[in-house]
Amino acid sequence: MLCPLLFLSAFIVLAGAQQQSVTQPSVVDISSCPITYYGQKYEKLYVTFTRRDIVMCFDKFYDPRNEGDCIVGSSPDKRRAAFNIVQAESVLERWVKNKTQTIQNSLRCSVQITMQISSSKISLNLFNFGTEAALSLEAHGTGLVAFYTQVSDVLINKVEVNNIVYKSQNHTIDISGCRHSDTVYKPGTVVNSDPQICSNVTCSETATLQTSGCGPLEHCQGNGICVLDTMLDSTCTVTGPTVIDVHGHMNSIQDRCAYSLFSTPSLPDFLVLGNFRDGRRKDVSFLDSVTLRVDGHDIHLEQGGRVQLDDSTLTLSSSPQLVHGVQLSKDQTGVTAELTKLNISVFFDGNTAQILLEGPAGSSVEGLCGNSSSSLSDLRLSEYSSTSCEMQYSETADSTIDCNSVTERCNLLKEAPFSSCNTDIDPEPYITACTDTLCKYPAVDGLNCQFLKAYARACSLHNHALDGWTSKTGCSSEAFCQDRTCSDHEFCGEKTVSGDTRCFCRTIFASKYQANNSLGDATVCKENSASLTLVGCLLEDKDINYSALQLNDPTCRGRVDKLTHMVTFSFNSSNRCGTVVTTNNSYIIYKNTIRSQNYSDVITRKDQVQIDFSCVYSQPNINTATFRIRDWSVAQCITSGAWNYTLTIKAYTNAGRTQLVEWNSELQLNEKIWMVLKTDGLDGSMVSVVTDSCWATDKASPASSPRHDLIINGCANPADPTVQVEENGLATSTYFSFNMFRFTGGSSDIFLHCQLHLCPKQGNNCIPTCNTPARVRGSASLTYEPEAPAFISVSWTY
Secondary structure, X not given: OOOHXXXXXXXXXXXXXXXXXXXXXXXXXXXXXXXXXXXEEEOEEXXXXXXXXXXXXXXXXXXXXXXXXXXXXXXXXXXXXXXXXXXXXXXXXXXXXXXXXXXXXXXXXXEEEEXXXXXXXXXXEEEEEOOEEEEEEEEEEEEEEEEEEEEOOEEEEEEEEEEEEEEEEEEEEEOOOEEEOOEEEOOOEEEEEEOOOOEEEEEXXXXXXXXXXXXXXXXXXXXXXXXXXXXXXXXXXXXXXXXXXXXXXXXXXXXXXXXXXXXXXXXXXEEEEEEEEEOOOOOOEEEEEEEEEEOOEEEEEOHHXXXXXXXXXXXXXXXXXXXXXXXXXXXXXXXXXXXXXXXXXXXXXXXXXXXXXXXXXXXXXXXXXXXXXXXXXXXXXXXXXXOOOOOOOOOOOOOOOOHHHHHHHHHHHHOXXXXXXXXXXXXXXXXXXXXXXXXXXXXXXXXXXXXXXXXHHHHHOOOOOOOOXXXXXXXXXXXXXXXXXXXXXXXXXXXXXXXXXXXEEOHHHHHHHHOOOOOEXXXXXXXXXXXXEEEXXXXXXXXXXXXXXXXXXXXXXXXXXXXOOEEEEEXXXXXXXXXXXXXXXXXXXXXXXXXXXXXXXXXXXXXXXXXXXEEEEEOOOOEEEEEOOOOOEEEEEEEEOOEEEEEEEEEEOOOOOOOEOOOOOEEOOOOEEEEEEEEEOOOOOOEEEEEEEEEEEOOOXXXXXXXXXXXXXXXXXXXXXXXXXXXXXXXXXXXXXXEOOOOOOOOOOEEEEEEXXXXXXXXXXXXXXXXXXXXXXXXXXXXXXXXXXXEOOOOXXX
16 A cells, blocks of 8 residues: 555646746746635645745735735745646545545645655645645654644644654645635535525535525515515516526527526416527527417517417407416507416517516526526527527627717616616616627617616616606607517518618528528429519518519519518419420420519619529430330329429220220230320420330330331331321320230330420420321331230330
């Protein structure tokens, strides 16, 4: 077993730390291992050598006339001491805790001081346990060695080793404590207790000062006992990104999530939550709406004074309306929700929420408005938040903002008439919230008055009228943007400072369009229609009036979604709206244009709009049908740009095309069959299907040989008199007939290949022109063998 001195010396010095040898008055940097000395945290040691002692002080160099927080011991030989920072080890932690029996926190590191005093090798160790600390003295040799701990001129404790014979010994003490009113208190002791106000200050077992008292919904009886306060009047204010709780403490929301504002164990089915969203900047969030969760129902207090019960909009007035135990009313200042059985009211004007607690609501207030020890992440409500709400953004500072002017205006809360309320409602949290926000975000959209108005209303709840505050500040007590409803991706703001209001795009929402210099989403193409949707607030940003826009046909205008404010333009087969049809080798293109309406004026000062959008049909590739006497119907799904359609081939044994060739059908050679190529998903008023060619091979490859043509250039092969093209280019289906055959000496399988194309329909322009000369018999390269039965199946190969 190692002796104590060797034991402690065996531990590893922290990486990067260098030993510092001291031979004269010096400052030793211990910031990498700060020591909390009787409740005061220090990052330096001021080392001084006197005639008899070495003095290590934490706050200054030793002065015998004004002693500080110091450790004093016998001066080492040659006045030399070495300082090292030692990393934490579990073995060392257990050793110290066993020696003190009082330390509870984990060891983080230690400061080791080594020196030679007379015949003894000395190791003095300061152990960092966070809010706790320990001091250990180890001496290897003979004689008495002692070090004393003192605070100011008061001796607190000492470590002492007296070796009568040459050996190693150690002594370890706890140097933890709390400071209160310049006095040191031991862990686990009462620092101050006042039963008149039910206030208790204690030094905890881990050396932290803890204050306890009555909760926000309680009052002290004067005998140290707290009871529910029936006359309680506490206010929580949420404005901009700031929450000022019932104790006047601040919290700032940096993301765009939903958070619990208020709840109480006495009413588990009631919750008030706040939803935060972005506005003109990505890096500043604002309270956007308040939701009351009552008995499984959601009452949403939203911008513009709109109130929704679950998914239904409520119509409110100044007369209270009872909804699930909540009295709802609305006036020109905002919406008020009162929970009568809890004596709690929630006010929201579209920008600021104030929760007033007026009675016995229970023993505690939880959420951001209460005395919650929970972190912001614990109070975040994922079920009411978007999946990306926690993402943080940064933007360059707004150089146009004068922070000095902002601070001066925010400090109006310390002047009359606001100052008459300062003793009841501390203005500092409101001033801080005001300056923090407006030094970063432009003072528009009512923000220049928002924090002043929030303070004035908090004062009014405590019976302070603040006469004349609106005239002094140039503000109004009425709600900003009252009765203007914006969509979820918008917020209500000012067109100009103190001017008219409208709905603006939220910056994060708008950024995905601005990155592509776009005003809307991609074109949506369906079977027989095309549409393009533009973002209403982006159009307003460019001063474009959607009602002045049209398609090629002036009668075709945009439709506005009243909920989202998105503007959609479209055309279809029944109303083409002047759509222009063009073709090339690969596509049929249907194109239209959103444009400004024609004006008769010679000049205009509005931007002229021209936005082209189109949909395409792609021409089909060569498709192959395989006759293998197994399947009787084959379908191929073809994607044509944004339009999709299905191409099907079927075989029938009668001219009426009612008797489908089944998988077990037996077909004789020279038996007539009818082939139908049919499409689903195409608009017959716009396009026709034309079969250009069909041919047969005895192998799957369409390029294999031998080959027999059935249709050439849309017409029957004159060399095969059995082929009849009965409908081609007239509609979205074609059909033809031929007599069954097989290749001489080859396989009994026949692979049928057909090539088709789509044709923009204009009258009968898509029907192939075929000459019908007399058939030339004997020209078909077929040899019929009637006695050999054939079986047929149809399946597509690609």
